[in-house]
Amino acid sequence: xxxxxxxxxxxxxxxxxxxxxxxxxxxxxxxxxxxxxxxxxxxxxxxxxxxxxxxxxxxxxxxxxxxxxxxxxxxxxxxxxxxxxxxxxxxxxxxxxxxxxxxxxxxxxxxxxxxxxxxxxxxxxxxxxxxxxxxxxxxxxxxxxxxxxxxxxxxxxxxxxxxxxxxxxxx
Amino acid sequence: xxxxxxxxxxxxxxxxxxxxxxxxxxxxxxxxxxxxxxxxxxxxxxxxxxxxxxxxxxxxxxxxxxxxxxxxxxxxxxxxxxxxxxxxxxxxxxxxxxxxxxxxxxxxxxxxxxxxxxxxxxxxxxxxxxxxxxxxxxxxxxxxxxxxxxxxxxxxxxxxxxxxxxxxxxxxxxxxxxxxxxxxxxxxxxxxxxxxxxxxxxxxxxxxxxxxxxxxxxxxxxxxxxxxxxxxxxxxxxxxxxxxxxxxxxxxxxxxxxxxxxxxxxxxxxxxxxxxxxxxxxxxxxxxxxxxxxxx
Numbered sequence: 001x002x003x004x005x006x007x008x009x010x011x012x013x014x015x016x017x018x019x020x021x022x023x024x025x026x027x028x029x030x031x032x033x034x035x036x037x038x039x040x041x042x043x044x045x046x047x048x049x050x051x052x053x054x055x056x057x058x059x060x061x062x063x064x065x066x067x068x069x070x071x072x073x074x075x076x077x078x079x080x081x082x083x084x085x086x087x088x089x090x091x092x093x094x095x096x097x098x099x100x101x102x103x104x105x106x107x108x109x110x111x112x113x114x115x116x117x118x119x120x121x122x123x124x125x126x127x128x129x130x131x132x133x134x135x136x137x138x139x140x141x142x143x144x145x146x147x148x149x150x151x152x153x154x155x156x157x158x159x160x161x162x163x164x165x166x167x168x169x170x171x
Numbered sequence: 172x173x174x175x176x177x178x179x180x181x182x183x184x185x186x187x188x189x190x191x192x193x194x195x196x197x198x199x200x201x202x203x204x205x206x207x208x209x210x211x212x213x214x215x216x217x218x219x220x221x222x223x224x225x226x227x228x229x230x231x232x233x234x235x236x237x238x239x240x241x242x243x244x245x246x247x248x249x250x251x252x253x254x255x256x257x258x259x260x261x262x263x264x265x266x267x268x269x270x271x272x273x274x275x276x277x278x279x280x281x282x283x284x285x286x287x288x289x290x291x292x293x294x295x296x297x298x299x300x301x302x303x304x305x306x307x308x309x310x311x312x313x314x315x316x317x318x319x320x321x322x323x324x325x326x327x328x329x330x331x332x333x334x335x336x337x338x339x340x341x342x343x344x345x346x347x348x349x350x351x352x353x354x355x356x357x358x359x360x361x362x363x364x365x366x367x368x369x370x371x372x373x374x375x376x377x378x379x380x381x382x383x384x385x386x387x388x389x390x391x392x393x394x395x396x397x398x399x400x401x402x403x404x405x406x407x408x409x410x411x412x413x414x415x416x417x418x419x420x421x422x423x424x425x426x427x428x429x430x431x432x433x434x435x436x437x438x439x440x441x442x443x444x445x446x447x448x449x450x451x452x453x454x455x456x457x458x459x460x461x462x463x464x465x466x467x
Contacts, residue, residue: 027235030309031236032307042312063195064199080202081217083207086203088200090200128207142312
């Protein structure tokens with residue numbers, strides 16, 4: 001006997017939570033907060049979602065979803081098309097491949113490995129933009145962006161963990 | 172023997188199976204590389220895709236930004252209440268001085284008009300304005316641009332200058348039906364032909380993603396002092412001459428930096444201006460062309 005329709009629908013919608021969290025963060029990245037100099041150092045919010053869900057529930061955030069989140073970010077932010085899509089995919093691929101070592105580690109280890117992964121992403125972004133423009137870009141905005149992103153990770157990870165406990169546990 | 176063969180078969184097929192397992196992922200990574208190349212070639216496909224996604228996302232971004240805008244307005248009102256008295260006083264003083272300036276301007280305008288009539292000067296083209304709200308920041312540490320909620324339907328054209336009450340903001344770099352992207356004058360790719368207002372020396376205002384764009388290609392003999400006003404020169408045909416940009420902020424070893432008039436964090440409403448100029452467009456990012464034209 002198959003599960004009732006509403007039950008399946010409920011489960012389906014709950015399973016969308018990781019993807020939707022990344023989409024919300026994508027929009028939060030581009031809305032204007034009118035805070036001085038914020039636009040220059042706006043954190044890579046979707047990166048935190050891709051890292052967390054890639055680590056703990058990669059079944060609910062498959063690679064195509066990551067691709068579309070990155071592509072959306074590129075198109076909305078005015079960055080070269082495919083840049084963030086590629087970076088997020090590489091982060092996702094790295095995290096998924098290291099899953100078995102990180103999955104049962106403490107939060108601090110997960111955070112430390114996020115710092116390493118995000119540093120890789122930041123360097124990649126800077127290097128790709130420098131290469132595309134064929135000139136050495138000033139890396140300082142990327143450095144500020146990196147520190148803001150890793151500083152925000154614990155708060156966002158807490159939100160993801162709550163989502164995982166409440167919405168996905170019952171799924 | 173058979174077991175051995177099965178074992179070696181498995182050993183042989185493992186990399187193939189691993190590859191097959193990762194194939195969709197690799198395909199997606201390859202797709203991003205292809206997209207970067209397509210975007211780099213400035214094809215109309217990339218342009219259309221950007222415009223369509225922007226048009227689609229604008230209502231969503233607008234919806235999400237509403238609470239931010241509302242809370243900001245509330246905070247602004249509270250802080251305004253505290254400074255109401257002082258502000259009122261300073262406004263009265265400003266009004267008095269502006270009334271003086273208005274009288275002078277009116278006198279000069281009528282004088283200008285009669286002199287133009289004397290000289291048979293070609294009248295200026297009628298100016299078409301579109302007011303728009305900024306709905307999204309760039310959301311990227313390496314791009315300085317904003318999205319505004321006016322596009323092709325409102326009569327906006329690619330390359331149109333964008334100004335606000337303070338000065339030049341940037342120009343339209345990408346155009347959608349309902350929204351468009353403004354490349355700010357501080358962006359890495361922004362190049363604007365300008366003049367030092369007092370000495371009439373020509374130069375290029377080049378953004379470098381900092382808040383203070385640099386003045387480049389200024390003749391070495393040019394005398395520039397801190398506080399000199401910088402305005403558009405009108406060369407290259409994108410910006411009309413005389414639009415205020417900023418003042419010289421610093422003259423140092425790393426060149427001349429400009430303090431723009433526009434307050435970037437208060438950039439809520441802008442005006443897209445169509446002066447009917449047909450300049451260095453549609454070859455955006457044709458800044459290189461503008462630059463070359465000026466160098467010659």
